Amino acid sequence: MADKKMIFVIDDDPDILDSISAILSAEGFAVETAMSGEEGIEKLSRIEPALILCDMMMERIDAGTKVAEEFKKLGKGAPIYLLSSIGSATASNIEIDKLGFDGVFQKPVAPAHLISTIKRALKM
Numbered sequence: 001m002a003d004k005k006m007i008f009v010i011d012d013d014p015d016i017l018d019s020i021s022a023i024l025s026a027e028g029f030a031v032e033t034a035m036s037g038e039e040g041i042e043k044l045s046r047i048e049p050a051l052i053l054c055d056m057m058m059e060r061i062d063a064g065t066k067v068a069e070e071f072k073k074l075g076k077g078a079p080i081y082l083l084s085s086i087g088s089a090t091a092s093n094i095e096i097d098k099l100g101f102d103g104v105f106q107k108p109v110a111p112a113h114l115i116s117t118i119k120r121a122l123k124m
Contacts, residue, residue, distance in 0.1 A: 004030040005122060008049035010040035010067060011083055016107065020053065020083075023111045029118075041070045050122055052080040053105065068100030079121045081105055 007029045009020050014035070021031045032047055034040035040054065044067075054067050068080050079102040102121065105114060118124075 004028060005050035005124075006030040006032055006047065007118065008032045008034070008040070008043070008047065008052045009054075009083075010034045010037065010052065011055040012036060013055070016055070016083070020109060020114070023109075023114060024118075027115050037067045040067045044071055044074060044076075048076065049078050051078055051118055053083050054080060054101075055083045065100060072100055079103070081117075081121075083107055083109070 007024050009017055009024075009031060010033070011017050011020075012035050017033045017035065021033060024031045032043065032049065034043050037054075044052075052067075052071065056065070071078075071080055080100065082101040082104040084104060085107045103117065105117070
């Protein structure tokens, strides 16, 4: 369906990609995935996601911030959310927006929280 909003999920853990993709697909979203920051940046030049979920620590400790930085340079303007196993600690110790993120999700992500936050961010 062409009117599905696309969510782009970037994470180096295939289990996280599979579970988040299943949750989003069940809610009617189109899902695109990448398993590294480098792959994510490459795909961002070709796709128009409505929202991005990106892990912080992938091939490099700061890979997520590099993705956010590159995405902002492209000027696409979609919200980008950090996925992190230390999400609440990260959010309380640093200013997420200064890293280029619009919010943070703690892994494992609670499905109801994920969907409600995405729908709110996309004004659905």
